[in-house]
Amino acid sequence: MLMRFGGSLLCRGAMRHPQIPAKQRLSQLLFLQPKTRTCSTVQNVQSAKSRSVGLWLAGCSGMVAGAVLLGGITRLTESGLSMVNWSLIKEMKPPSNQQEWEEEFSRYQQSPEFQALHSHFTLEDFKRIFYMEWAHRMWGRAIGLAYFIPLAYFVARGKIAKTDYKRHGAFCCLLLAQGGYGWYMVKSGLKKPERDTDMPRVSQYRLAGHLFLAFLLYSGFLWTSMSHLKRDLLFESHKNLKRLRILAHISKAMVFITAMSGAFVAGLDAGLIYNSFPKMGDFWVPPEILDFDPKWKNFFENSTTVQFDHRILGMSTLTIISSTWIMSRFTPLPKRAKLAASCLMAMALFQVHLGITTLKNYVPISTASMHQCGSLVALSLALWLSHELKGIKRVARKIK
Numbered sequence: 001m002l003m004r005f006g007g008s009l010l011c012r013g014a015m016r017h018p019q020i021p022a023k024q025r026l027s028q029l030l031f032l033q034p035k036t037r038t039c040s041t042v043q044n045v046q047s048a049k050s051r052s053v054g055l056w057l058a059g060c061s062g063m064v065a066g067a068v069l070l071g072g073i074t075r076l077t078e079s080g081l082s083m084v085n086w087s088l089i090k091e092m093k094p095p096s097n098q099q100e101w102e103e104e105f106s107r108y109q110q111s112p113e114f115q116a117l118h119s120h121f122t123l124e125d126f127k128r129i130f131y132m133e134w135a136h137r138m139w140g141r142a143i144g145l146a147y148f149i150p151l152a153y154f155v156a157r158g159k160i161a162k163t164d165y166k167r168h169g170a171f172c173c174l175l176l177a178q179g180g181y182g183w184y185m186v187k188s189g190l191k192k193p194e195r196d197t198d199m200p201r202v203s204q205y206r207l208a209g210h211l212f213l214a215f216l217l218y219s220g221f222l223w224t225s226m227s228h229l230k231r232d233l234l235f236e237s238h239k240n241l242k243r244l245r246i247l248a249h250i251s252k253a254m255v256f257i258t259a260m261s262g263a264f265v266a267g268l269d270a271g272l273i274y275n276s277f278p279k280m281g282d283f284w285v286p287p288e289i290l291d292f293d294p295k296w297k298n299f300f301e302n303s304t305t306v307q308f309d310h311r312i313l314g315m316s317t318l319t320i321i322s323s324t325w326i327m328s329r330f331t332p333l334p335k336r337a338k339l340a341a342s343c344l345m346a347m348a349l350f351q352v353h354l355g356i357t358t359l360k361n362y363v364p365i366s367t368a369s370m371h372q373c374g375s376l377v378a379l380s381l382a383l384w385l386s387h388e389l390k391g392i393k394r395v396a397r398k399i400k
């Protein structure tokens with residue numbers, strides 16, 4: 001009889017074997033090391049997980065993290081609107097001679113961004129911002145290749161379980177959507193702003209959508225790679241475990257939501273107002289917070305409200321993660337889960353520190369991009385903690 005534990009199969013005989021003392025039986029189940037395997041089914045379990053698939057997906061998640069970093073620097077250096085066309089194949093080759101560069105530059109000179117912000121740019125200045133955006137776009141293509149080619153290989157070799165087909169289908173859709181969406185976002189910054197006083201920039205809604213897709217893809221790759229790479233390390237349950245698991249889920253969701261609200265801060269350049277903390281200027285709650293009509297627009301279009309919300313969300317995320325960490329200290333857990341909870345706690349503190357430093361220093365490129373990457377590190381640690389806790393809960397349910 002086979003039993004499923006956190007995506008793993010164990011045989012019932014391994015749990016009930018009369019010759020093995022109860023304590024030893026439990027430890028054999030809890031720590032699945034090659035030496036202590038109790039039946040051949042366990043070997044099947046291990047082969048259903050593929051180290052090579054896990055490493056490949058971990059590499060893909062690393063590449064997505066790299067794209068987020070590059071994208072952040074591209075935005076912060078105001079390079080994102082330098083390529084005013086999009087073509088899957090043609091734009092892979094950057095201009096290679098003086099004439100091609102001048103043509104590319106003259107296309108950029110027609111754009112509202114050049115006219116409003118960069119009219120003093122020389123061809124050399126243009127080349128710098130062009131290469132930044134080009135590298136970001138090329139990196140996106142490299143992720144596509146790094147995912148699709150090995151996927152075809154692994155499917156052909158039967159290394160992808162049929163049950164994972166839907167998940168990989170979703171990854172394919174997300175990757176293709178992200179490519180198209182990137183251009184949809186850039187297009188919003190190539191239009192002349194409605195009011196003459198507004199600076200041309202990409203829509204904050206589209207920027208948040210682009211970051212959302214990237215974070216979703218990153219989480220999917222990382223979670224799946226952990227399922228392949230991590231050795232099952234199951235542990236006896238404890239009454240706090242259910243609550244701890246819920247807290248870990250909330251921590252994950254809070255990091256995700258706070259990061260999305262950060263994209264609105266970035267999209268509206270809302271980090272350039274109220275550069276003090278904890279108060280916003282002289283106020284705890286600035287007076288213009290609900291100035292826009294209809295009221296819901298304030299949460300997405302009023303820079304003051306968007307910054308205020310991001311502060312509240314950031315501090316709430318820190319509070320939730322602190323509660324998760326405190327509860328983890330009072331719950332018997334495997335070392336790895338304890339480590340994940342402590343790393344998440346430390347990262348949340350560092351992330352809030354980075355956010356405050358970014359704000360107080362009027363968004364310098366270095367701290368702002370570290371703050372953006374910090375959100376991915378925090379999300380990774382929250383995912384890791386959830387993954388550790390997932391296995392524990394399942395074995396507890398079965399053993400009782």
Ligand code: HEM
Nearest residue numbers: 072258259262263265266271314317355356359368372375
């Ligand atoms: C767990 C807590 C936090 C997370 C996960 C988080 C995440 C993010 C993310 C993902 C961005 C978007 C960056 C981009 O797209 O370039 C951002 C922007 C920003 N965040 Fe946070 N943040 C947190 C807390 C805070 C706090 C407490 C503050 C300050 C009080 C803060 C200040 C800022 C500022 C000023 C920006 C705009 C930076 C820019 O224009 O590039 N953040 N945040």
